[in-house]
Amino acid sequence: MDLQVKVPIEVSARHLHLCPEHVEILFGKDYVLTNKRELSQKGYFVTVERVEVIGDKASALFSILTPLRKKTQIEMALTDARKLGVKPVLRMSGNLEGSAPIKLKGPAGELALSEGAIIAKRHIHMSTDLADEMGLKTGDEVSVQVPGERGGVLNHVVISADPTFDLTMHIDTDEGNAIDASPETYGFIIK
Numbered sequence: 310m311d312l313q314v315k316v317p318i319e320v321s322a323r324h325l326h327l328c329p330e331h332v333e334i335l336f337g338k339d340y341v342l343t344n345k346r347e348l349s350q351k352g353y354f355v356t357v358e359r360v361e362v363i364g365d366k367a368s369a370l371f372s373i374l375t376p377l378r379k380k381t382q383i384e385m386a387l388t389d390a391r392k393l394g395v396k397p398v399l400r401m402s403g404n405l406e407g408s409a410p411i412k413l414k415g416p417a418g419e420l421a422l423s424e425g426a427i428i429a430k431r432h433i434h435m436s437t438d439l440a441d442e443m444g445l446k447t448g449d450e451v452s453v454q455v456p457g458e459r460g461g462v463l464n465h466v467v468i469s470a471d472p473t474f475d476l477t478m479h480i481d482t483d484e485g486n487a488i489d490a491s492p493e494t495y496g497f498i499i500k
């Protein structure tokens with residue numbers, strides 16, 4: 310590929326997305342979550358409220374991201390999963406069929422979900438224009454070269470293209486620690 314594309318890398322810590330029905334169960338009828346901080350992806354917020362995620366071995370508090378979704382999804386790194394005693398599967402966000410069962414607890418109630426816990430596949434958000442220019446489309450996989458003393462090549466990075474997306478790569482905390490990621494960390498897309 311002749312186009313040299315430098316992509317900012319962002320680390321996503323464990324978090325979850327809730328559907329409206331589950332907000333009612335965990336927080337009470339007609340409860341409205343309070344947005345605390347907007348994320349770098351415009352229109353996405355982390356809320357003041359948190360949810361206790363309960364595995365076979367332990368539990369931990371997870372941040373909630375809004376807007377609400379059609380299906381509740383719990384995202385964690387493998388280290389979180391080991392501590393909690395959860396066996397999540399590696400998936401792209403939104404692909405929950407057959408994902409791991411998990412329990413959630415809020416101030417108003419508890420939920421035992423038959424699926425919903427995943428380790429999110431690392432991915433790159435990019436505009437459709439850039440994807441076209443690079444000959445890429447949603448679902449394609451690329452490799453990313455990360456410079457630096459603990460740098461390396463990350464393979465199987467899934468492309469997610471949309472006209473509204475800013476160029477960003479999302480990895481989890483295990484992947485971020487492995488490359489010693491900071492807010493200034495970036496990579497180069499290679500094929």
Ligand SMILES: [Zn+2]
Nearest residue numbers: 432434478479
């Ligand atoms: Zn993302």
